[in-house]
Amino acid sequence: MENVSPAVSVPTSTPQRLESLDVYRGLTMLLLAFTVPNWGWQEPIAHAHPWLRPVMDQFEHVVWRGLTLWDMIQPSFMFMVGVSLPYSYVSRKRRGASDAELWRHAAVRALLLVLLGIFLRSVGRDETHWTLEDVVSQIGLAYLPLFWLATRTPRVQVIAIVAILVVSWLLFALWPVPTNAPNVVAHFTGFWSHWNENVGPGVAIDRWLLNLPPRSEPFVINNGGYYTLNFLPSLATMALGLLAGQTLKRDRTAQAKLLWHFGWGTVLIGIGVALDLSGVCPLVKKNWTPSFTLASGGLCLWILGALYGLIDVAGVRRWAWPAGVVGRNPLAMYVMTWTLASWVLMNLTTHLGADAFAVFGETFTLLVGNLAVGLVLWLICWWMDRNKVYLRV
Template structure:
């Protein structure tokens, strides 16, 4: 725990030494969605089954479910938003360490330490409730850890170098999939939880029938496990960290832009224009047949589209929070955003315990006020409120969990 200095800058100011409030708000909004809606229940199916004839409720619920394969909704933006903000905040964090006199070697050592710790935290949290360590590396915390050292090495290299590296990553990752031989006709998709979503060229991006899946079949079986690893049921892969590093690089470029001495209005226009271009490129890649937008395998088109949406979101928040100074509405988000690691861990560690205690002491009736369709959602909101209160207690005492 530590007691950091203020993380916000005066309204409209371009102060390179301080992180902007909009970055904390963006991270906080992402964490608030997770805290309130991600545990302990999957609630969207109950809502959709309860209102089968309501297109509005059906559309609302779908925004909080990952798309089956191709496409993008709000819930698909949780991980890329968080990774984008990691990059944006890193621009300020690295500069602060440099001002304190930290050498490059010391900063690199800290980046390596942080990378390893994030990977292990992801494994630890993912293993909760299992009989043995779940050595897989596809969750957001481990993915950040896998790319973090590379992100640090790109810091202060200039946006042209950073953007060039991001473009090379996406082009190389596209080539890896596009040139990899398609599976033989007798490939057993069912045995690996795979699925044939596409024919023709896009078949290179079918579920669990591509090089990232085969890589995991080698890598993850190097770790001790009760039985051999066969496949990820959702189609997620360790190598997702490669294109998602590009997402963090987009955030780093945005953070360097906001940290600089340019005019605030010019910064805002640059964020919005860059976001529109990236989003347009991602959609163009999808509709032109270059590759589909698939979050679960982090295709280059998804990286561009999600990066564009992240840039647009940060630009909007920068305008509202930092330039206009409208901040009070964002306080609940800031509370969890400034303790994101603690909040994320609490979601995994105490969500079910919290719900059990609600039911034990208050009964199930408090969650059935609006009928059975909304019961799982109300339970999630109640658990999330408890986790938020813990983060608020920490916030009031200026206790922030840092790595």
């Protein structure tokens, strides 16, 4: 990975927009938007058509070990933040921003993302839900270290990625495994018990950190086994995106850029799977193990490489227009998904009738409802895009 530019340079010409990144953002957001607010929509379909169970399982997180399509949403978001950073850095530099102004902007962005995550997790609750494991807050926590890495050489960035993963592994591998502790879910035995649910430094840190703000009840665990500490290994995911963005900005042939993405993607996937199969550490998304970081990061490189080759190189982009509309305004779609989706579904049901979404039978009612909500949210994004209204932090 050393074969990328040593620092973010500021060209004098206006850079061409990376359309593949917009499409990647849009596809990821649409995957989320079209499956909210009817969680569990896939279960009636899988029950009625068992042969579709493997496909339907891709729209839900694995219980603990493994990887599905749905598990790729968060690493994709974090990876794309890294990809876009060199482009936003150059854009602000070209407009005359000083280093101090860039750091101030990065700090404000990091704080706003953390607060936005807390706000969205508190929607519909009786009090502020102080939690930092969601994707927006995690990006905010890791953003300043990522910004610092963006000003370093690729060699330093690679060393940082390796160091982050080694430290993350050591923190869990050396942490004492409790016996008969409450709330522990034993997915593994033996050495892998260090990565069981609600075991290790992540839960210990959360029980200290998340009890500092005022709460009506003491914090014990996050449902699902997620930790604030996940921002540390996910910083490595963002740094991989940073390397990818710098590579795409380099004055190299398209073929060389594609070889870089697919080559390193294959290597990272291979290492991640090997770490899991060899027993070094399990591939678990919910506590963002090093093996998951590498495997999911490699897949992100593959996806971005494929989209770059298809859209930016081959020019086959007409099919991607709907995703591009969302990808140019991803934060708006994300916020609407967590604030408006249920309200939109309620109003569609009120005005169209309770059976409006049963056009394909009861089995697909929940899915059709989600698609209808997703279409409404997409139309809002389309209107915003036509009128150049973009939500930025």
